[in-house]
Amino acid sequence: MADFVVQTKNVNKVYGKTVKTTALHDLSIGFEAGSFNAIIGESGSGKSTLLNIIGTLDRPTQGEVIINGVSTKNMTKGALGDLRNETLGFVFQFHYLLPEFTALENVLMPYRIAQGKADKKSIERAKEILDLVGLKKVENNLSVNMSGGQQQRTAIARALMNHPKIILADEPTGNLDSQTTDGVYQLFRKINEELGTTFIIITHDRRVAEKADRIVEITDGSVTLDVIK
Amino acid sequence: MRLAFSIALRFLKSSKGQTALIVLGIAIGVSVQIFIGSLITGLQKSLVDKTVGSASQITVESVTEGDYIQDSADKMVAIQKSNPDEIINLMAVAQGPAILKTPDDSTTIILRGFDWEDAEGIYKIKERLTTGNLGNNRNDIIVGQDLAEKLNVAVGDTIEMITPTGMKDNFLVTGIFDLQIKSLNESWILTNLNTAQTFLETNEGVSRIEMQVNDVFGADLVALDVERALNDETLTVTNWKIENAALLSGLSGQTASSLMIQVFVMISVVLGIASVLAISVVQKSRQIGILKAMGMHNQRASLVFLFQGVLLGILGAIAGVGLGVGLSWSFATFVVNADGTSVVPLYIDWYFIGISAGIAILASTLASLIPAIRVSKLDPMEVIKNG
Ligand SMILES: Nc1ncnc2c1ncn2[C@@H]1O[C@H](COP(=O)(O)OP(=O)(O)OP(=O)(O)O)[C@@H](O)[C@H]1O
Numbered sequence A: 001m002a003d004f005v006v007q008t009k010n011v012n013k014v015y016g017k018t019v020k021t022t023a024l025h026d027l028s029i030g031f032e033a034g035s036f037n038a039i040i041g042e043s044g045s046g047k048s049t050l051l052n053i054i055g056t057l058d059r060p061t062q063g064e065v066i067i068n069g070v071s072t073k074n075m076t077k078g079a080l081g082d083l084r085n086e087t088l089g090f091v092f093q094f095h096y097l098l099p100e101f102t103a104l105e106n107v108l109m110p111y112r113i114a115q116g117k118a119d120k121k122s123i124e125r126a127k128e129i130l131d132l133v134g135l136k137k138v139e140n141n142l143s144v145n146m147s148g149g150q151q152q153r154t155a156i157a158r159a160l161m162n163h164p165k166i167i168l169a170d171e172p173t174g175n176l177d178s179q180t181t182d183g184v185y186q187l188f189r190k191i192n193e194e195l196g197t198t199f200i201i202i203t204h205d206r207r208v209a210e211k212a213d214r215i216v217e218i219t220d221g222s223v224t225l226d227v228i229k
Numbered sequence B: 001m002r003l004a005f006s007i008a009l010r011f012l013k014s015s016k017g018q019t020a021l022i023v024l025g026i027a028i029g030v031s032v033q034i035f036i037g038s039l040i041t042g043l044q045k046s047l048v049d050k051t052v053g054s055a056s057q058i059t060v061e062s063v064t065e066g067d068y069i070q071d072s073a074d075k076m077v078a079i080q081k082s083n084p085d086e087i088i089n090l091m092a093v094a095q096g097p098a099i100l101k102t103p104d105d106s107t108t109i110i111l112r113g114f115d116w117e118d119a120e121g122i123y124k125i126k127e128r129l130t131t132g133n134l135g136n137n138r139n140d141i142i143v144g145q146d147l148a149e150k151l152n153v154a155v156g157d158t159i160e161m162i163t164p165t166g167m168k169d170n171f172l173v174t175g176i177f178d179l180q181i182k183s184l185n186e187s188w189i190l191t192n193l194n195t196a197q198t199f200l201e202t203n204e205g206v207s208r209i210e211m212q213v214n215d216v217f218g219a220d221l222v223a224l225d226v227e228r229a230l231n232d233e234t235l236t237v238t239n240w241k242i243e244n245a246a247l248l249s250g251l252s253g254q255t256a257s258s259l260m261i262q263v264f265v266m267i268s269v270v271l272g273i274a275s276v277l278a279i280s281v282v283q284k285s286r287q288i289g290i291l292k293a294m295g296m297h298n299q300r301a302s303l304v305f306l307f308q309g310v311l312l313g314i315l316g317a318i319a320g321v322g323l324g325v326g327l328s329w330s331f332a333t334f335v336v337n338a339d340g341t342s343v344v345p346l347y348i349d350w351y352f353i354g355i356s357a358g359i360a361i362l363a364s365t366l367a368s369l370i371p372a373i374r375v376s377k378l379d380p381m382e383v384i385k386n387g
């Protein structure tokens, strides 16, 4: 068996009680540690549903999700929170930065959720990451006082803060122009290569998908294509 | 804890208008409480002071009317010892009725004799003397203003009095007093203790021992101490609270109604805070959702809102105390009688203010409980789905 950092086993997701929509059909898939994966598929095919279930933000109707070899099925909300805090980094289409805080404070947030107070070392690290995503100059700006691309890069920096094993990104460049988009993917690749972080990225952009190590296509809640380069 | 607190602080800082509004709401509630509280207390204090401030608050008398208390000096020492912290202005009075005769009129008066110095505490005779002075010689007396007018006597005149037992003597008027109570001004003639004891044939005895207490409302308890210390069946101890039961029940009615007002003010403050914080939960749901997605536990997320309640309560209480004390002070300073004295004297009770501020903080914390519970139930998926 391959060395999967995250794996779904026969996951079903059914929405609604009276009118039932099946978003995922008995889906089993694993992602190797350090891999760079793209998930593609038509709108409504179930990509976000799958990513949110992998990220333990949502629970499957049936089946289970195994992260780091541990099943998340019977974990409490608190335990899932700790797991997300320690092992997962999220980047969504919308940045979800806290507008009341500066870029640096936003990046520190996952660390403070775990430790309470940011120490010198963690502040240094946050600054380094901001430097890595090219935001050294605006680190003390309130997140509302930044451009869309800067906000999204801040969100990426935040996702990296706690040394996550996996970054889950749902159309992370959906709101960005093509030049900024390229920058973001180059950044992802760099982090993937330098830190060995696993990436699972949902994208509509074929051009982007083709640069990934593996492309998974979802159609109507099932995997219909799985290419490993 | 720490993160929740700093997020709470940041949320409050970033929506300054909303924060100011809630703080103002709490502050007005607290200040109304303090204002009404000190108004009512000030009113009651001045009323009680007017009623018993210049009168005996605990009185020791013989059970049999007209009997005199012997060895009064020893008894006064025992009384003072029974509760040395509370009992003040202790004095002995020798008194009795007498008929006053002028060439064309006769009237019944009460002759009261006491040591002028001892009596200064309760009656402040020196201040009340309108003309003349206190006579220390045998058969020197001072007469109430209204009586003097009625009988047409002045300082330097001599008047004749007869006791019910037939003693007859002449007295020199050395001064005229005004106790500001007409019935006393008409019926009292005051003299030194010696004169009264001799003329009334008390045989060194006194009619009553009078005293005041530091805490007027505790007079009944002190009276019990006095009774126990004297341990004498021939003596009876009374206190002002028994004699003024009607006044006291009026006061407690007033206290109850002011309490009602305060309770309703506080309820409206709580409702105000709860609704504004509830709105802010909706406004901040995106932030809370992402914090939870990043692993913040439900209880911590709730703490953010509880801390906001506590902080708002503290800020509101501080502002309210300032406003309330200022309001009470202005009222006492600017709402004055024709003679320049306050209609209601300022009475600032820091203990009451402390309780009022404490209740405000408690209430706003309670009010934040509802939004805190809502926050703990917020599912991050809702936020992430709906942007
Ligand atoms: N909360 C929900 N209640 C009911 N149906 C839902 C809910 N969320 C998603 N669905 C349905 O589940 C299916 C998969 O949705 P999902 O969001 O995963 O699609 P997607 O592949 O991410 O699409 P897109 O590319 O447009 O983001 C869709 O048919 C959608 O209508």
Ligand SMILES: [Mg+2]
Binding pocket: A047, A048, A049, A170
């Ligand atoms: Mg989607």
